[in-house]
Amino acid sequence: MDFGLATISGLPGVAAAALxxxxxxxxxxIRRHPRAARLVGLTAALLIGGxxxxxxxxxxAHNPVPLAKLAFHEPxxxxxxxxxxxxxxxxxxxxxxxxxxxxxxxxDHQQIDANVNFVWDAxxxxxxxxxxxxxxxxxxxxxxxxxxIWSVVWEGYLLAPxxxxxxxxxxxxxxxxxxxxxxxxxxxxVINCAGGTGFEGDCDANVAFSAGPQYIRFSYFNNAPPSxxxxxxxxxxxxxxxEVVPTNALCTQSTAxxxxxxxxxxxxxxxxxxxxxxxxxxxxxxxxxxxxxxxxVRRFPYFQDRAFKTDSGCLGGRSALIPADAxxxxxxxxxxxxxxxxxxxxxxxxxxxxxxDQDIQTLHRDTGAPVTLICNSMGCAIVRxxxxxxxxxNPTAAPVVDNIFFLQGAQQGSWLDWGSTGLQGLSDSANPLxxxxxxxxxxxxxxxxxxxxxxxxxxxxxxxxxxxRFVNPDVAHVPDAIGYFNVASDIRWKIDMGIxxxxxxxxxxxxxGSFGDYVMLPGPExxxxxxxxxxxxxxxxxxxxxxxxxxxxxxxxxxxxxxTYVVLLPILAxxxxxxxxxxxxxxxxxxxxxxxxxxxxxxxxxxxxxRDRRTGLTAPLDExxxxxxxxxxx
Amino acid sequence: MNRLTPLIVLSLSIGIVTGAASSxxxxxxxxxxxxxxxxxxxxxxxxxxxxxxxxxxxxxxxRVPGTGTFIAVxxxxxxxxxxxxxxxxxxxxxxxxxxQGTSTRVTARLQAHLDAPxxxxxxxxxxxxxxxxxxxxxxxxxxxxxxxRSFEAAMPAGDWSAIYAIASSDFTSSYTAEAFAATxxxxxGTVGTVVLLRRVQTxxxxxxxxxxxxxxxxxxxxxxxxxVISTSSDNVYFLFENGAWRLxxxxxx
Numbered sequence: 001m002d003f004g005l006a007t008i009s010g011l012p013g014v015a016a017a018a019l020x021x022x023x024x025x026x027x028x029x030i031r032r033h034p035r036a037a038r039l040v041g042l043t044a045a046l047l048i049g050g051x052x053x054x055x056x057x058x059x060x061a062h063n064p065v066p067l068a069k070l071a072f073h074e075p076x077x078x079x080x081x082x083x084x085x086x087x088x089x090x091x092x093x094x095x096x097x098x099x100x101x102x103x104x105x106x107x108d109h110q111q112i113d114a115n116v117n118f119v120w121d122a123x124x125x126x127x128x129x130x131x132x133x134x135x136x137x138x139x140x141x142x143x144x145x146x147x148x149i150w151s152v153v154w155e156g157y158l159l160a161p162x163x164x165x166x167x168x169x170x171x172x173x174x175x176x177x178x179x180x181x182x183x184x185x186x187x188x189x190v191i192n193c194a195g196g197t198g199f200e201g202d203c204d205a206n207v208a209f210s211a212g213p214q215y216i217r218f219s220y221f222n223n224a225p226p227s228x229x230x231x232x233x234x235x236x237x238x239x240x241x242x243e244v245v246p247t248n249a250l251c252t253q254s255t256a257x258x259x260x261x262x263x264x265x266x267x268x269x270x271x272x273x274x275x276x277x278x279x280x281x282x283x284x285x286x287x288x289x290x291x292x293x294x295x296x297v298r299r300f301p302y303f304q305d306r307a308f309k310t311d312s313g314c315l316g317g318r319s320a321l322i323p324a325d326a327x328x329x330x331x332x333x334x335x336x337x338x339x340x341x342x343x344x345x346x347x348x349x350x351x352x353x354x355x356x357d358q359d360i361q362t363l364h365r366d367t368g369a370p371v372t373l374i375c376n377s378m379g380c381a382i383v384r385x386x387x388x389x390x391x392x393x394n395p396t397a398a399p400v401v402d403n404i405f406f407l408q409g410a411q412q413g414s415w416l417d418w419g420s421t422g423l424q425g426l427s428d429s430a431n432p433l434x435x436x437x438x439x440x441x442x443x444x445x446x447x448x449x450x451x452x453x454x455x456x457x458x459x460x461x462x463x464x465x466x467x468x469r470f471v472n473p474d475v476a477h478v479p480d481a482i483g484y485f486n487v488a489s490d491i492r493w494k495i496d497m498g499i500x501x502x503x504x505x506x507x508x509x510x511x512x513g514s515f516g517d518y519v520m521l522p523g524p525e526x527x528x529x530x531x532x533x534x535x536x537x538x539x540x541x542x543x544x545x546x547x548x549x550x551x552x553x554x555x556x557x558x559x560x561x562x563x564t565y566v567v568l569l570p571i572l573a574x575x576x577x578x579x580x581x582x583x584x585x586x587x588x589x590x591x592x593x594x595x596x597x598x599x600x601x602x603x604x605x606x607x608x609x610x611r612d613r614r615t616g617l618t619a620p621l622d623e624x625x626x627x628x629x630x631x632x633x634x
Numbered sequence: 635m636n637r638l639t640p641l642i643v644l645s646l647s648i649g650i651v652t653g654a655a656s657s658x659x660x661x662x663x664x665x666x667x668x669x670x671x672x673x674x675x676x677x678x679x680x681x682x683x684x685x686x687x688x689x690x691x692x693x694x695x696x697r698v699p700g701t702g703t704f705i706a707v708x709x710x711x712x713x714x715x716x717x718x719x720x721x722x723x724x725x726x727x728x729x730x731x732x733x734q735g736t737s738t739r740v741t742a743r744l745q746a747h748l749d750a751p752x753x754x755x756x757x758x759x760x761x762x763x764x765x766x767x768x769x770x771x772x773x774x775x776x777x778x779x780x781x782x783r784s785f786e787a788a789m790p791a792g793d794w795s796a797i798y799a800i801a802s803s804d805f806t807s808s809y810t811a812e813a814f815a816a817t818x819x820x821x822x823g824t825v826g827t828v829v830l831l832r833r834v835q836t837x838x839x840x841x842x843x844x845x846x847x848x849x850x851x852x853x854x855x856x857x858x859x860x861x862v863i864s865t866s867s868d869n870v871y872f873l874f875e876n877g878a879w880r881l882x883x884x885x886x887x
Contacts, residue, residue, distance in 0.1 A: 499797065500789060500855055500868055500884050501825040502818045504805060 064177040064219035065104045089293030090253045094156035102221040114247040116232035123225045151221040157213035157251045164237030165208040171231035173200035176220040213254040264369040268300040268379030353386040370402035671845030672755035672770035702732040722746035753841035773847025773874035781879045789828045794818045802880040826859030847874035
């Protein structure tokens with residue numbers, strides 16, 4: 001950004017008022033409105049000619065608002081009050097901080113102003129609440145009995161439509177400063193229009209910057225009647241006139257377009273709260289907060305978090321609220337075995353599903369926006385339970401969920417993780433099995449089930465069925481099932497080792513090795529039962545990493561059994577495989593019901609979160625996910 | 635509780651080894667790939683996509699015991715001089731992932747020379763503070779013969795304790811010697827007993843692309859099951875593991 005010379009006029013202080021008025025007239029860069037000229041003249045005459053009243057001592061701002069008074073940070077957040085610290089929702093306009101006194105003395109209130117184009121009648125106190133921020137005539141009959149003295153700081157982003165040199169102009173009565181960010185990111189004054197009691201005029205700066213959002217902070221003060229003016233104008237490259245910056249060129253947050261629709265998001269993290277701390281979710285959630293407003297992006301605390309108010313490492317801190325009404329569903333709402341020192345190590349899917357339903361309703365009520373669910377791992381089991389539960393509990397309620405993103409991935413450090421990351425650490429000695437067999441099994445299994453390590457990363461993001469289809473029954477179609485296995489956890493292996501016909505089971509004590517994360521999916525455990533949540537599945541239960549998967553049944557369209565085959569190194573051919581596909585149960589599918597109820601269709605996205613094969617980072621995925629979310633903006 | 639079978643059981647019989655170098659999976663169009671692993675006795679291990687036509691050509695990791703794994707951010711340059719000679723060069727960012735999972739990006743330089751058919755490799759990775767040098771040779775045949783003789787003596791004798799003594803860690807990490815023998819004895823009624831073991835052919839030492847050495851030895855096996863004698867041909871795999879040859883598994887032809 002190239003800051004041009006800001007031409008300024010006006011000297012602070014009563015004594016300088018008349019001089020200032022003359023300079024206003026003579027300075028080329030200062031354009032005085034006819035009305036403003038009259039006001040300035042009147043004020044100057046009153047103050048110099050009469051000189052029987054003086055503005056309260058030090059009632060001038062001499063600089064932009066100090067950072068200690070109004071901190072600068074991005075994204076722009078509210079200061080003070082109930083919304084203190086909350087990020088200002090993305091919307092056209094600027095955040096305006098109205099302060100009593102000319103020296104930013106007391107923050108009176110904050111609001112979003114559509115733009116800066118104000119001409120106030122300053123004979124009263126039109127903007128600041130009493131009692132402070134007023135001055136009195138002290139018996140000078142030529143002045144109003146009292147008038148307001150206030151200052152305002154507008155901050156936000158100027159949305160530059162194109163790269164080039166802009167004329168920026170502030171018109172003030174009585175003084176103002178325009179700050180922008182320098183290359184280091186610190187604020188620097190580009191227009192110094194300190195003005196004074198009798199001042200009204202324009203101050204310009206020529207500033208070159210690139211297209212896109214440009215942070216601006218406009219500090220302004222008024223300390224004298226009869227009028228107060230604050231106008232922010234610009235002349236865009238190629239334009240022949242200076243115009244008031246329109247609302248659609250101002251935004252409360254840094255964004256290329258300030259017309260993003262209002263949406264709300266609920267993030268349901270995985271067990272142990274760890275997903276909240278992983279980079280992908282920070283990379284994912286922060287841009288959402290910036291775009292849609294922090295208040296519109298909420299985290300779902302598990303019941304256990306609420307029960308123990310475990311803030312650290314988890315997302316809780318709220319009181320425990322066990323739902324009183326499970327709507328007749330076979331959900332045991334008694335808490336599961338709770339461990340106060342382990343965050344979300346155990347939880348109750350059914351209980352959390354009810355709480356999630358409540359939270360979603362609250363979020364929708366608070367925001368009036370459709371709710372997009374983003375879940376990870378165990379959190380997705382809760383979301384699935386919520387879907388089923390919500391249909392049963394609120395069969396006539398209008399659907400409020402418009403999108404669901406299932407972020408499923410390999411548990412870090414798990415076999416699936418190693419397998420999915422390909423080159424990374426497959427043979428790590430820290431793995432529970434020795435590297436050779438580990439490698440063989442992982443390599444074979446991921447190929448068997450359709451994981452293509454060579455697929456383009458964007459194929460990680462592909463809308464799939466709202467339900468799991470782990471493996472397509474037609475082997476020829478396995479490529480269509482890319483990623484299915486990544487979202488599952490329940491593949492396990494049994495390794496038989498033979499010595500001339502005598503069979504040995506590798507790891508007979510732990511005869512089956514888990515292949516990945518545990519993702520518990522609600523569903524019809526017993527297909528003859530029509531319980532919407534699958535009957536016993538939703539009894540109060542504990543789910544935790546390390547529990548044997550045998551306790552759980554994944555809902556899936558096909559149960560796949562990968563039988564004996566012979567490994568060929570380098571593990572590229574599969575000469576013998578046995579796929580069996582039990583007939584899917586012919587019972588109402590709660591997820592089909594949920595899908596129909598929510599009319600989600602293809603807006604349910606299964607997204608794998610395993611790290612990029614080569615870089616080991618998840619960063620590319622967050623962009624893909626965000627783009628998909630943005631694409632869903634109405 | 636009535637359950638559907640919830641788990642996907644991958645029953646794996648570890649078997650034969652071939653030297654195919656490109657992918658031919660069930661996924662459809664094969665993707666060119668030639669991932670090679672070179673490891674030296676110190677635990678240094680270089681894993682690299684050595685196929686120039688692969689999408690991730692030159693992608694590599696270098697595992698350094700006690701330090702972590704260096705993961706190249708982009709692919710290294712592969713200069714194939716001949717089938718036996720590939721020069722690898724890389725100078726750029728790498729992520730050093732510790733055993734604890736923390737990742738740090740550093741700049742590193744890798745120079746390597748690979749002889750894929752003979753699975754020999756030499757590589758040097760240099761960072762601002764460290765230098766790691768790997769020299770990988772194929773496994774030596776030395777020490778194999780005593781293991782073969784032990785195997786050939788123990789099987790007809792039904793001496794599973796002796797088998798256990800030469801078995802790979804796949805067995806020894808899964809069974810105690812006593813449990814191993816008991817498991818074998820429990821199957822004797824159905825599997826029978828080996829009455830004759832005749833070595834037919836001993837293969838050359840091979841090194842898999844994943845960097846481990848093995849030898850395939852062919853046997854004629856005569857066994858008795860319930861007094862009925864049958865004959866089969868079996869390949870027995872011996873694995874070079876932790877500096878010694880071990881019985882890995884067998885596959886009936």
